[in-house]
Amino acid sequence: MNSLQIQNFFEILRAANPSPQTELEYASVFELLTAVLLSAQATDVGVNKATRRLFPIANTPQKILALGLAGLSEQIRTIGLYHSKARHLLATCQILIDQHQGQVPRSRAALEALPGVGRKTANVVLNVAFGEPTMAVDTHLFRVSNRTGLAPGKTPLAVEMGLLKRIPPEFMVDAHHWLILHGRYVCKARQPLCSVCNVANDCDHGRRLQSAID
Incomplete structure (x- = not known):
């Protein structure tokens, strides 16, 4: 062309x-990060189905951590690779609390340092949440x-x-x-x-x- x-x-x-707009359903930057992290090798429809169960009971890093591995895995069990994604999300939530005051960072380097977050996921968050041309x-x-x-x-x-x-x-x-x-x-x-x-x-x-x- x-x-x-x-x-x-x-x-x-x-x-x-x-x-x-993205077809992932979210109401905060953290919910967006969670949805994108869960979307690897899964459809947006499948992710939305799971997050409709998850977000009403746990939509902050603190609440996700409170669920624990078993509780979080149960909420997202319909998504492929849900067990490893649950571990990554829990580790990400701990880092957000320990290093970023519970907030999703805006820098690419900080995003890519989160477990389960690669370049593609970081680009989605930077673009959708922060309006970056990625x-x-x-x-x-x-x-x-x-x-x-x-x-x-x-x-x-x-x-x-x-x-x-x-x-x-x-x-x-x-x-x-x-x-x-x-x-x-x-x-x-x-x-x-x-x-x-x-x-x-x-x-x-x-x-x-x-x-x-x-």
Whole structure:
């Protein structure tokens, strides 16, 4: 994709969804961090199902710690890898209390120092909670970036760096959401819905398909 196509691509996505939001349900920065930590190898729908049980009884580091490993594991047992995630969340809560006055830190280094929090999770929190122009490259962003030609790369970090370089500044804060939603509902892994895609004309894959038809 060239710069004009990238501009058109995001203008179309913005027009269709001017204020994109994460599909994870949360009411505080700590709840967001918890939900994202639990979302590894799990769907947002599955995470929301678990946090609807968890958050009404424990939505602060202190309350999560009070549940203990058995209690927390019981609350999130429907999520894949729930036992290891429970251990990571408990350790994270202890660090938040000991080192950050119970608050979620705003720096990347501090976030990535939390158990179970990698670069992708840190990017989500920085973007969604604090409005930082970051790119959390999950499977959707990785696929969309490569398939469309927006920011091809062999690794998530390469794609992230490409996105940060190629996306115009005016779209940066919301681009993460637009790309995730586009990958989740339109540019699907097995059968992308190119026939109904409103950005197909600016996408390398879409243009190749149209050339083959012509």
